[in-house]
Amino acid sequence: MVEILLQRLDPDLPPPSYAHPGDAGADLRTTVDLRLAPGERMLVPTGVGIALPEGYVALVHPRSGLAARHGLSIVNTPGTVDAGYRGEIKVLLVNTDAHEPVTLRRGDRIAQLVVQRVETATFVEVDALPESVRGSGGYGSTGGFTYPDREETV
Numbered sequence: 503m504v505e506i507l508l509q510r511l512d513p514d515l516p517p518p519s520y521a522h523p524g525d526a527g528a529d530l531r532t533t534v535d536l537r538l539a540p541g542e543r544m545l546v547p548t549g550v551g552i553a554l555p556e557g558y559v560a561l562v563h564p565r566s567g568l569a570a571r572h573g574l575s576i577v578n579t580p581g582t583v584d585a586g587y588r589g590e591i592k593v594l595l596v597n598t599d600a601h602e603p604v605t606l607r608r609g610d611r612i613a614q615l616v617v618q619r620v621e622t623a624t625f626v627e628v629d630a631l632p633e634s635v636r637g638s639g640g641y642g643s644t645g646g647f648t649y650p651d652r653e654e655t656v
């Protein structure tokens with residue numbers, strides 16, 4: 503368990519909280535009413551700031567229920583909150599539904615914050631990278647799937 507300093511910039515709203523003990527994500531709320539047309543995105547304030555200890559990151563993930571029911575997602579998912587960031591956490595919501603607008607009210611839970619340990623790397627430049635079994639194969643190099651009515655594999 504890690505202790506994180508939290509500042510409520512909007513004290514009338516509850517602070518981020520875990521819905522159940524052991525949950526990975528603490529829910530974040532919108533401080534504003536909003537309506538997103540199909541395809542529209544908006545940077546939404548949550549009314550909280552945090553001071554993470556060094557060696558930690560907080561990731562802003564979408565909520566799966568809102569995604570499944572309304573197509574609500576996050577453009578930059580998962581958003582990265584750096585340990586040194588002291589500003590308000592914001593969520594870049596997007597309505598991916600093709601037809602219906604998404605309407606949210608102040609106080610609705612819009613995203614979840616996942617706190618993780620993170621390594622800081624030292625990048626050591628070399629002329630050639632060591633060999634590996636995978637090599638430079640990627641982007642479907644191990645095969646994909648074939649549509650029943652088509653010859654090619656995608």
Ligand SMILES: O=c1ccn([C@H]2C[C@H](O)[C@@H](COP(=O)(O)OP(=O)(O)OP(=O)(O)O)O2)c(=O)[nH]1
Pocket residue numbers: 562578580581582583584585587590591592593594
């Ligand atoms: O979903 C997010 C993503 C980022 N941030 C804040 C915290 C983070 O530390 C800062 C910068 O984020 P990031 O590094 O992803 O954005 P950037 O475009 O690289 O901005 P910068 O040049 O400020 O690093 O913005 C949020 O509040 N919510």
Ligand SMILES: [Mg+2]
Pocket residue numbers: none
């Ligand atoms: Mg950055």
